[in-house]
Amino acid sequence: MENVEQFELSKEYLEKLQQAIKELDDVFIKNTLEGINPADISTILLEFSTDESKYVLDVLENEVSAEVINDLDEDIRSKFLKTFDNRQISVMLNELDSDDAVDIINELPLKDREEVIALLENKEKAKNILDLLRYEEDVAGGLMAKELIKANVNWSVKQCIEEIRRQAENVEKIYSVYVVDDQNILLGRASLKRIILADDHVQIKDLYDDEVISVETYMDEVDVAEIMRKYDLDAVPVVNVQGKLMGRITIDDIVDVITELAEEERQMMAGISEDVEEADSVWMLTRARLPWLIIGMFGGLLGAQFIGVFEEDILLVPAMAFFIPLITATGGNVGIQSSSIVLQSIANKSVFDDSFLKRITKVLLVAILNGIVIAGIVMGLNLILGQEVRLSIVVSVALFTVVLLASFMGTVTPLVLDRLGINPALAAGPFITTANDLLGLLIYFSVAHLLYYS
Amino acid sequence: MENVEQFELSKEYLEKLQQAIKELDDVFIKNTLEGINPADISTILLEFSTDESKYVLDVLENEVSAEVINDLDEDIRSKFLKTFDNRQISVMLNELDSDDAVDIINELPLKDREEVIALLENKEKAKNILDLLRYEEDVAGGLMAKELIKANVNWSVKQCIEEIRRQAENVEKIYSVYVVDDQNILLGRASLKRIILADDHVQIKDLYDDEVISVETYMDEVDVAEIMRKYDLDAVPVVNVQGKLMGRITIDDIVDVITELAEEERQMMAGISEDVEEADSVWMLTRARLPWLIIGMFGGLLGAQFIGVFEEDILLVPAMAFFIPLITATGGNVGIQSSSIVLQSIANKSVFDDSFLKRITKVLLVAILNGIVIAGIVMGLNLILGQEVRLSIVVSVALFTVVLLASFMGTVTPLVLDRLGINPALAAGPFITTANDLLGLLIYFSVAHLLYYS
Structure with missing residues (x-):
């Protein structure tokens, strides 16, 4: 357990890294940042120039770079994105969940968006991203990710676990398995715990909970946050007007929404008319x-x-x-x-x-x-x-x-x-x-x- | 799927319920509230007098009543609690997670606290509650629950799943399985997804992630919230100074902390010196x-x-x-x-x-x-x-x-x-x-x- 405590930055550590960048010592950079949480690497990059950061991101593996970029603040990120070409950006987006990928695409110049999506290797992700781009950023559809685990109501637990195995590769956190019918209409949910504890031959239809709280794609993010807070939800499925399962919103995105709303309110109460922070010009x-x-x-x-x-x-x-x-x-x-x-x-x-x-x-x-x-x-x-x-x-x-x-x-x-x-x-x-x-x-x-x- | 959409209250609905209370029609009340989310029942009770609410809570099953009480605002809850005797309160606390039980105990008069704990049927819960009462309310120790799933590093996946089966009864949401050594020192975590996807004979020590972020019992709630937000965590294990696993904090509690902090800040900025809301006297x-x-x-x-x-x-x-x-x-x-x-x-x-x-x-x-x-x-x-x-x-x-x-x-x-x-x-x-x-x-x-x- 090398790193149970939160990662601590030191000036010394930073200077060593900057020295390594100057000397193009990729091995040192790789070894030093190995195993460090992408969120911490994002914090480190805040201290570096755009060129230095670009160098570090190029040295890291795509999967890590993608997470680091994803964790950056929007205004800093758009500065970084300018140093990448469209191919590089599409390689990174391949590694992210569809909702995070859409956020980044929305920050790109209009002319580059289509090209970046076309360059995506994972064609299903490209399709998902195109789907999500249709929604406003501040409604449920704009917050949801397409990645989720779903099971047909007619499956057995065994079939379901096999499907989870297949689908889970793309889904970082599972929370619940959503149960749908043949028309993809959301019927309910089954917790992973229940599936794990059930015998293989049990049918999903005998085990799932048909009282699931869902939100519709056009619901305002403030209302989504309020529902997730009120019902203590980790994730909420998003359905369209026909009740079809379109995606899911996870609590980490809602925590960001709540934090942003509080910041917006503070600025309004103080009579500040744009989203600024001390670090701005x-x-x-x-x-x-x-x-x-x-x-x-x-x-x-x-x-x-x-x-x-x-x-x-x-x-x-x-x-x-x-x-x-x-x-x-x-x-x-x-x-x-x-x-x-x-x-x-x-x-x-x-x-x-x-x-x-x-x-x-x-x-x-x-x-x-x-x-x-x-x-x-x-x-x-x-x-x-x-x-x-x-x-x-x-x-x-x-x-x-x-x-x-x-x-x-x-x-x-x-x-x-x-x-x-x-x-x-x-x-x-x-x-x-x-x-x-x-x-x-x-x-x-x-x-x-x-x-x-x- | 009877209730995918959020529950909608109507004046008519309320009046029917109040009529049923007057007529002591327990069957009607039970049937009407069957399957309604406890958070929604809490909202209904806000409209009722304390006597009416007490009547409804008595009619409901203990498990549901406990959740309803748990979902109420603190100031309304303490009014309700006065209408229950210590035995009734202990029956409800039996149904709650240790962290929620502690919050309620902290609202009881000092003289009643010991008795309520002594009356608890679940002796392990009583011990857990006594453990948690040692912490201030606004530090990690005061936020954490003792309920969690842990596995010894020397187990196999099969043993682990059996243990999960045993422990899961008390744990509502699993998130991760925490991996400890024989001294209960936290070594790392294994996601449920990984355990589900692994073969039975695989050893936990070959599968767990040793880079887990944890917080110490005395860490301020503001810092805990910041860590969970930064690293997008659903749950964070809490350790003592020796690194022993003491409990875990889940994201729903942190969402409440963030909301409360925002409210506190708004009141300070407005020059309001107590935690009041429009409904107060x-x-x-x-x-x-x-x-x-x-x-x-x-x-x-x-x-x-x-x-x-x-x-x-x-x-x-x-x-x-x-x-x-x-x-x-x-x-x-x-x-x-x-x-x-x-x-x-x-x-x-x-x-x-x-x-x-x-x-x-x-x-x-x-x-x-x-x-x-x-x-x-x-x-x-x-x-x-x-x-x-x-x-x-x-x-x-x-x-x-x-x-x-x-x-x-x-x-x-x-x-x-x-x-x-x-x-x-x-x-x-x-x-x-x-x-x-x-x-x-x-x-x-x-x-x-x-x-x-x-």
């Missing part, structure tokens, strides 16, 4: 951040125009300006809190949603409680600190109103966005903060104007 | 939201004090007050963007982190670009709109400085929090917004004071 990072900063800026300028209307009030009571940040910050905080709670409800889709009215009533009750506490404390402190009574009232009344309205806005906006098919996480980001800043200013100065001039 | 929701609202409020009051220092400047140039929201909003937006990008890097732990200096240099470059654009546009618009030149300069200089400093703060804060063992998502929430509001005001009024009085 200064230019990409700037481009991803500017749109929301500019929207926020226009919000701020609009706010300036708005306050400008009340210039005379400020001249009269300059202390009125002191509380602008308190009002806008409270509105922003309340809005984001409200949105994120709705976001959570949307994510954990409940089958029975409360009615809209019930929801809003509850939100307003919470807001009233929060508002009373916040406005109360501020009133107390303002009076203690010797602030003018009238201004103290204005600030607290405005605060209370802002908490109420920001709660309402923060709750309704994600619901509306979700209804419109827009990612509701957008509402828990700078969008709601900017809107609530303006709302807060409107309320604050209106209340002030009313109380001072009435 | 008004009181709980208020309590979860108030702490950050109050901190934000004190930030706002501090800001008010601060602006108060510059009261005379505002009297002189009231337009200065107009741009307060622009400055604070920009600081907040930039800060959250910066934090969330660092958060992402922390989540996808890179093995080779860039040096701190390199990181900060890049952040500042991006900030300079963003700052120039924002400050430039604002300057242009202010001049076009006829704003005073000196104030326009003040606003743009302050904006540029705020973008720079907020980027710096937003990057450094999560890194420092992470180093201190605090969840860095805290930094991408109201914390950074409040801090940046104050920073922004400080910069703005200082710049203004300098430019007007120099």
